[in-house]
Structures are given as C-alpha cells and as structure tokens.
Amino acid sequence: MADLSNTPNTYLLTPLAFFIGSIFSSAAFADDTSLEVIEVHGHSQNKHLALGSAESLLNDLGVDFSAAGGVSNLPILNGLMGDRVKVLVDGADVTAACANHMNPPLSYVSANQITAYHVIAGISAVSAGGDNIAGVISVNTISPQYSQSNELNWHSGYVSAQYNSVNNARKVGVGARIASNTLSFNYQGAFSDAKSYDDGNGDLVLDTLYRVQNHALSAAIRDEKQQFVIKLTHQKIPYQGFANQYMDMTDNTSYGATAQYKRVLENSELEAQLNWHDVKHEMGFFSPEKTGMMPMNTDARDVSSQIKWRLNLDSNSSLLLGQAFYDYRIDDWWSAVEGSAMMGPNDYININNGQRKRIAAFAEFESQINTKLWLNSGIRVEHVNTRAEDVQPYNEGMAMMTMSAMPMQPSNASAAAAFNSEEHDKSDTVVDISVLLNYQLTHTDELQLGLARKNRAPNLYERYSWGVSNMATTMIGWYGDGNGYIGNQNLEVETAHTISSTYIKSAQNDDWQVSANIWYTNASDYIDADLVRSFNRFGLENTARNILKFTNTDAVLYGVKLDLAANIHQSKALGNWQLNANITNTRAKRDDTNQPLYQIKPLHTKLAINHQLGRFENTLSWQWNDAKTRVDNNRLENQTDSYNIVNLGSKASWGDLTLSAQVSNLFDEYYQLPLGGVSIAQLKKGESTGFEQLAGQGRSFNIGMSVAF
Structure with a gap:
C-alpha cells in the first residue's frame, strides 16, 4: 500500500467539456488522485534513468509478466493475464491489435517517458476503469511543468543511455521542455536496439532480438482556472522477435493523439478526455533465427x-x-503467397471490419466517515457490442492437407461458410460494483477490506477467430504455448467476485512496516479453452500440440502476499541501510476439472538490501522461485525447476549527472521462465527435441548514465 497523493493529476477531455466549462466559473485546481484502495502501489519516476520496457518499473509493484517480445511482455495480476488486466496509458484505453497480442498497451511507451505509475490489483474503484477482472495498471507520461516567467524559455531536458551485455542492448532516451508560467511544450523520445540474449549456460536464446523507437510531443496551456493538454505520439518497431510464437513482428507503426481538459467549479471538478490511436501491424519472418514465409x-x-x-x-x-x-x-487479413498451394490464391480474411464498442456510466461515492474510517463505493454499467463481417479462406476448394503424410484436417472453406451463415452481432450489458473500506485500528495498525464484482466481455479474437486447420489455429493465441485456438461466438461475459483483506502493522517510530494481504476470486464464465484434437507438426515424440476452442467455465483463484520494509541501520559513517522483502503465493483452478489454470506463477520471494551513503546508492537483491509443478495439461504446459537469481547494482549522482552499474543474474544461473511459454524458435531451428520452456537471461553487465540540463 502506498500513498498516491503525490501522483500527478490526470487531466481529461471530451468536446462536451468545452461547452460545460464555458458556462461555469472555476476557482482552483484540486488533486483527486489521493485515493487509497486495496493493493495500490504508486511511484513517481523523474530521473529518466530507466530505459526500455515499462516492465522494469512495474516488476517491484507485484506485476508479473508473460514472456513475449522484448518490449511486448503481457502483464499478469493475481494470476490473470491479457485483456483481463486493464492497462491505461495517460488514461487512454488501447487495444492489442494482433492475434498474438504482440502490441499490448505497455509496448507503446518507454520507461523514460513515464512520470508516474500505479497498480491496483484485484479490487479497483469503478472510476479506475471497467472491462477487466484482474485490476488496473495506469502509467502517465503527461506531466506539464511551468516556469515563473511570462516569457517562453528553456525549462529542462535530459539525455540518458544504457548498455546491457547479455543481449548487446543499446538504449537511448531524450527529453526537452520549454515553458512559461502559462505554456509548456515537451518532447520525449526513446530508441532501443537489442540482439538475442544468452541464457545462463551461455547458449543463444533464439529470436529474442528487437528494435523500437518512440516519440511523444505534448503542449499544455493554463490560466488560474483551467488547463488543456494535447499530446501526439508515434512509434516505429521495424522488427521484434517472438521466440514462443510461430510468427514474428515485422512492422508496427502507430500514431496517437490525446487531449485532456480539467476545470474546477465552485463546488465541483470537471475532467474530460479524448483519445485516438491508429496502428498498422505486420507479422512474418525477418531473421535467420526463425525462418518462414507467411505475411499477416x-x-x-x-x-x-x-x-x-x-x-x-x-x-x-x-x-x-x-x-x-x-x-x-480492426481488419485482420493474411495476404496470399504467390505459388503456394496452402496460402492462396485468395487472401485469408481472419477478422473483417471487426468492431467492439463500449458505452459506460458510473457513480462513485467517497467519504472520510470519521478519523478512523474511509469508504469508497461505486457502481458502473457498461454496454458492450461486438460485430464482424463475412470472412474468406485462402482456398474455397477442398480441405487443405498437412505436410507429409498426416491425416486430413477440417476444412477452412467449410468453417468460413458456417461462420458467414451466422449472425455476428453480439451485445452484453454488465454491472461492476465495488466497496472499499480503510479502518485505522490504532496509530500503528490499519485494516483494509474490499469487495468487488467485475466483468470483462470477450475480445474479438476470442469470439470471431473462425479457422479450424492446424496452420490457421496456431496463428491465434497470446499464450506462447505452441497450441492452436478456435474462436467461439457464443462466449459469455466473464464475471469475477473478489474479496480482499490487508492488515498493515507499523512501528511506533516508522522504522518498519509489515503488511499481509489475502484475496479470493470466484470467476463465473471464465474464458478458458477445451481440447478439440491434437496434431504433431514436427513428427517427433514430444512435439505434439493441441487444438483448443475458447469456452466458458467457472474458476477459482486465491492468494496471499506478505511484505516487509525495515530500516536496518542509520549512521553518518555507514549511511542508511534498509531491508525490503516480500513473498507471494497464488493458486488457481477450473471448477469442473480441478485442473490448474495456465501460467500461474509458483511461490516466489524477493529480498533486497538497499544502502545509501552520500551520493551513492547500492542494492543487493535475491529472487527465488519455487518449482512449477501445477500446470495446465490442456495446453501441455511445461513444469519448471526452482531457481535463484542474485542482482547487484550501484548508482551515484554528481549534480545533474547520474551514473549506474549493475550485474544482473550475478552467478549466471540457468533457469527456465515459469511464465515463458515454449521456445518455438529453438525447435524450428532444430536445436531442441521438443517444445522446451523458454530460458531466462544469463549474467549481464549493465551500465547507464543520465544527464539533466
């Protein structure tokens, strides 16, 4: 639990705001981001030393990640991943526009661009966002800063750079701001380039290379009554390897615009926001580390x-x-390959003019009832409509045959005809309810309680992926498991009922704090997948995979988290020493079969000793993950061994210059990522005998610098 009162305001805009704002008078701005809720973590990032993926900032806040590309890992909260986690960038709701979720929301922002971020796991206030059952991750890059001058002059800037030896990664971040007391203009840019990394055995983990650049330009204007901000963004990813997918990203070009407005009236506050984001995404093959020919x-x-x-x-x-x-x-099509009997003569139309519209309204009551008790309760109603138009297969003729002498597969032509004969317009109305209580038992004892009902409607790929052949189905799915997936138009909305309780005990002198959180989620109509058939594309003993169809089932998830923060020693000679420790355990299963859900991280812990003496800051951390033995058999999920990782880092500042040095995975431990999926790249290259679990990074020497001016 962290106080978010220092988190920068988020200013919002819709055209209606200008009309309303022009009618009423206002007084002064107020901070409305100081809510404390169950399992909230917040932090302000202002030194711009962090570069690359936002994952580096969120790892310490209880966010796990399912491995994907170098900047496209998918966040997991309380054992729930993908679209079940609502990720907001500057308040904007951006959808992963890819059958493999290669471009999730966090992939569009670099860590150096983030000025503030917070995580609400499990139970969130209804105003934090709907269409999720796992929680909300919110990152903010818009933070207007002004000067005291009436003239527009230089305000501040920075240049940051970083190098990681394990994958020869080079990262650069730049920022520049000019401002007056009423105007502020800011540019933030980032560039990252990395080769495939080595594991703890010194072996190359194929197809983990990437290159990306991000640009953001924002302008803000204010007076004593109101503020208006507009931000323009552009991202270019010319390539990004995905070791645990059959395809790679060969281009991701996006443009975005966000406008935010805020005005405080005599007895109220108005916030409004308008967002637009456009992306053109291509998949294929670009590296000899994983070859093929199939444009998407x-x-x-x-x-x-x-x-x-x-x-x-x-x-x-x-x-x-x-x-x-x-x-x-969204339009999703796979261009025909000239001369290919399987991938032609027509373009394969996967999703044709897919649409997903949501209209939401909510009401939220917040009250400091007395000096001990705080309450937040709310209700949110959303209407969700999805639709798609008719599709077509590569070939309208007979069912395609697999390679070699494998049996005949189901016909995509027949599947397309069946899909086109059905009604594709689906509508759902859902209700979210949350109640959060914070009770100060004593000066040093605090109890937090939360109850919530949350909903998520199926995404377009879960509902409208219609292909049934081995090739078509294995192009669908963001799980990194090598299996194939078929959509289901009859999917119902996921509904999760969650209860969470956190007890916090602090020392009288604030020298230490211990917190214990326990939570339980009952998920009705949880979207999982049932077995349709098996196939073996590589013909080896342990290369069988499954074709699965999305289905609704009921599931239970529960867990416990323990956190400790303590001051160990403080003196002028030896500096300040602090201990941070946490341990987390999560369990999840289907009700009908008692089978574990996919990609649930086993018991894990982290212990860190932080030391500060003068301009120097040092950290020694130890991470331990238990063996993963509870696996999803439908997805042929691999078990993994337990492992330990030790990291050592140091940072020092001289005025506007900050230097950092780190050794990650100090003892070059070989380990397999329990949330990593399988290495399809290694198998295709003939460097493994089956679908082996993706290995983590070996020892890396990392250096960085940041200069502010």
Whole structure:
C-alpha cells in the first residue's frame, strides 16, 4: 500500500467539456488522485534513468509478466493475464491489435517517458476503469511543468543511455521542455536496439532480438482556472522477435493523439478526455533465427472519450459521476503467397471490419466517515457490442492437407461458410460494483477490506477467430504455448467476485512496516479453452500440440502476499541501510476439472538490501522461485525447476549527472521462465527435441548514465 497523493493529476477531455466549462466559473485546481484502495502501489519516476520496457518499473509493484517480445511482455495480476488486466496509458484505453497480442498497451511507451505509475490489483474503484477482472495498471507520461516567467524559455531536458551485455542492448532516451508560467511544450523520445540474449549456460536464446523507437510531443496551456493538454505520439518497431510464437513482428507503426481538459467549479471538478490511436501491424519472418514465409496484416483504430464530474457533498465526502465511450475497429487479413498451394490464391480474411464498442456510466461515492474510517463505493454499467463481417479462406476448394503424410484436417472453406451463415452481432450489458473500506485500528495498525464484482466481455479474437486447420489455429493465441485456438461466438461475459483483506502493522517510530494481504476470486464464465484434437507438426515424440476452442467455465483463484520494509541501520559513517522483502503465493483452478489454470506463477520471494551513503546508492537483491509443478495439461504446459537469481547494482549522482552499474543474474544461473511459454524458435531451428520452456537471461553487465540540463 502506498500513498498516491503525490501522483500527478490526470487531466481529461471530451468536446462536451468545452461547452460545460464555458458556462461555469472555476476557482482552483484540486488533486483527486489521493485515493487509497486495496493493493495500490504508486511511484513517481523523474530521473529518466530507466530505459526500455515499462516492465522494469512495474516488476517491484507485484506485476508479473508473460514472456513475449522484448518490449511486448503481457502483464499478469493475481494470476490473470491479457485483456483481463486493464492497462491505461495517460488514461487512454488501447487495444492489442494482433492475434498474438504482440502490441499490448505497455509496448507503446518507454520507461523514460513515464512520470508516474500505479497498480491496483484485484479490487479497483469503478472510476479506475471497467472491462477487466484482474485490476488496473495506469502509467502517465503527461506531466506539464511551468516556469515563473511570462516569457517562453528553456525549462529542462535530459539525455540518458544504457548498455546491457547479455543481449548487446543499446538504449537511448531524450527529453526537452520549454515553458512559461502559462505554456509548456515537451518532447520525449526513446530508441532501443537489442540482439538475442544468452541464457545462463551461455547458449543463444533464439529470436529474442528487437528494435523500437518512440516519440511523444505534448503542449499544455493554463490560466488560474483551467488547463488543456494535447499530446501526439508515434512509434516505429521495424522488427521484434517472438521466440514462443510461430510468427514474428515485422512492422508496427502507430500514431496517437490525446487531449485532456480539467476545470474546477465552485463546488465541483470537471475532467474530460479524448483519445485516438491508429496502428498498422505486420507479422512474418525477418531473421535467420526463425525462418518462414507467411505475411499477416492488421489495421486497427481506437477512439474513446471520457468525462468525469466530482461533486463535493461536504468537507469529507464527494460523489463522482462519469461517462465513457470506446470504439475499437480492426481488419485482420493474411495476404496470399504467390505459388503456394496452402496460402492462396485468395487472401485469408481472419477478422473483417471487426468492431467492439463500449458505452459506460458510473457513480462513485467517497467519504472520510470519521478519523478512523474511509469508504469508497461505486457502481458502473457498461454496454458492450461486438460485430464482424463475412470472412474468406485462402482456398474455397477442398480441405487443405498437412505436410507429409498426416491425416486430413477440417476444412477452412467449410468453417468460413458456417461462420458467414451466422449472425455476428453480439451485445452484453454488465454491472461492476465495488466497496472499499480503510479502518485505522490504532496509530500503528490499519485494516483494509474490499469487495468487488467485475466483468470483462470477450475480445474479438476470442469470439470471431473462425479457422479450424492446424496452420490457421496456431496463428491465434497470446499464450506462447505452441497450441492452436478456435474462436467461439457464443462466449459469455466473464464475471469475477473478489474479496480482499490487508492488515498493515507499523512501528511506533516508522522504522518498519509489515503488511499481509489475502484475496479470493470466484470467476463465473471464465474464458478458458477445451481440447478439440491434437496434431504433431514436427513428427517427433514430444512435439505434439493441441487444438483448443475458447469456452466458458467457472474458476477459482486465491492468494496471499506478505511484505516487509525495515530500516536496518542509520549512521553518518555507514549511511542508511534498509531491508525490503516480500513473498507471494497464488493458486488457481477450473471448477469442473480441478485442473490448474495456465501460467500461474509458483511461490516466489524477493529480498533486497538497499544502502545509501552520500551520493551513492547500492542494492543487493535475491529472487527465488519455487518449482512449477501445477500446470495446465490442456495446453501441455511445461513444469519448471526452482531457481535463484542474485542482482547487484550501484548508482551515484554528481549534480545533474547520474551514473549506474549493475550485474544482473550475478552467478549466471540457468533457469527456465515459469511464465515463458515454449521456445518455438529453438525447435524450428532444430536445436531442441521438443517444445522446451523458454530460458531466462544469463549474467549481464549493465551500465547507464543520465544527464539533466
């Protein structure tokens, strides 16, 4: 639990805001981001020393990641991954526009661009966002800063660089700001380039290379009554390897715009926001580390608007009303390959003019009932509509045959005809409810309780992926398991009922703090996958995979987290020493079969000793992961051994210059990622005998610097 009162405001905009704002007068800005809720972690990142993926910032906040590309790993909260986690970038809801989720929301922002971030695991207030059952991750890159001058002058800037030896990664970040007391213009850019990394045995982990650049330009204007911000973004990823997918990313080009507005009225506050994001995404092959020929293309667009109005009922209570609209559209097609009997003569139309629209309204009451008790409760209603138009296979003729002498597969032509004969318009209305209580038992004892009902409607790939052949189905799925997936138009909305409790005990002198969190989720109509058939593309003894169909089932997830922070020693001669430790255990299973759910991280712990003396900061950390023995047999999930990783780092600052040095995986431990999926690249290259688990990074010497000016 961390206090978010220092987290920068988020200013929002829709066109209606300008009309409302022009009618009413306002007084002063107010901070509305100081809510404390169950399992909230927050931090302000201002030194720009962190570069590359935002994963480096979120790991310490209880976020796990399912391995994907170098900047595209998928966050996991409380054992739930993918779209079940709502990720907001500057308040914008961006959809992963890829059958393999190669471009999730966090992939569009670099760590050096992030000024603030917070994580709400499990139970979140309804205003934090809907269409999720796992929680909310929010990162903010918009943080206008002004000067005291009436003239527009140079304000601040920075240049940061980093090098990692394990994958020859080179990362650069730059920022520049000019400002006056009413205007602020800011540019933030980032570039990363990395080769495939080595594991703890010194072997190359194939197809883990990538290159990416990000650009963001923002402008803000304010007076004593209001503020308006607009931000423009551009990203270019010319290539990114995905070792645990059959395909790679060969291009991801996106443009985005965000406009935010805030105005405080006499007894209330108005926030509004408008977002637009467009992406053109291509998959194929680009590296000799994983070869093939199969182009896949995706064009997608997100447009959303939000408006919030907070009414102060009295000095201790407020009512927040909000409305939001989200419109996501996608075309997903696989171009025909000239001369190929399997992939031609037509383009394969996977999703044709797919649409997913959400209209939401919510009301949230917050009150500091007395000096000991704080309450937040709310209700959110969303209408979700999905639709898609008719599709087509590569070949309208007979069923395609697999390579070699394998049996005949189901016909994509027949599947397309069946899909086109059905009605594709689906609508769902869902209700989210949350209640959060914070009770100060004594000066040093705090109890937090939360209850929530959360919902998530199926995404377009879960509902409209219609192909049934081995090749077509293995192009669908963001699990990195080598299996194939078939969509299901009859999927129902996931509904999760969660209860969470956290007890926090602090020392009288604040020298230490211990917290214990326990949570339980009952998920109705959880979207899992059932076995349809098996196949063996490589013809080896242990290269069989499964074709699965998305289905609804009921599931149970529960877990416990223990955290400790303590000051060990403080003196002028030896500096400040602090101990941080945590241990987390999560369990999850299907109700009908008692089978474990996929990619649940086993028992794990982290212990870190932090030391600060003058300008020097040093960290020694130890991570331990238990063996993964509870696996999803439907997905042929691998078991993994337990492992230990030791990291050592140091940082020093001289005025505006900061230097850092780190050795990660100090003892060059070989380990397999329990959430890594399988290495398809190694198998295709003939360097393994089956679907082996993806290995983690070996020892790396990392150096970095940042200069502010």
